[in-house]
């Protein structure tokens with residue numbers, strides 16, 4: 001087992017597909033999150049690590065770091081803390097509206113004359129999120 005697989009979140013196996021030809025079979029595990037894991041052997045349990053979920057998570061982390069470039073100016077008082085809380089509240093509200101994890105949302109903001117202005121929000125949807133959001137349409 002690779003390190004990556006050890007860190008990856010475990011997902012339920014929904015179905016398994018056997019592909020390839022004799023002597024070169026591969027088992028494509030279809031997971032509850034919408035990803036697939038291809039292995040040479042059938043998974044011993046009905047819950048296996050999803051490397052793609054981990055990679056998506058890492059990509060989100062990367063994107064977040066890249067977009068977090070807004071300059072911050074401290075005012076004369078503690079309003080800075082309040083403003084940061086405002087961002088967190090906005091993120092939480094968006095997360096509950098879409099029914100997605102908090103860390104899937106990045107709110108872009110900037111300080112103008114020590115007032116925080118929200119410029120917009122970026123929402124990263126995983127395959128599972130997309131599935132959930134489009135299911136009823």
Ligand SMILES: [Zn+2]
Pocket residue numbers: 011031033034035050051052053054
């Ligand atoms: Zn996954």
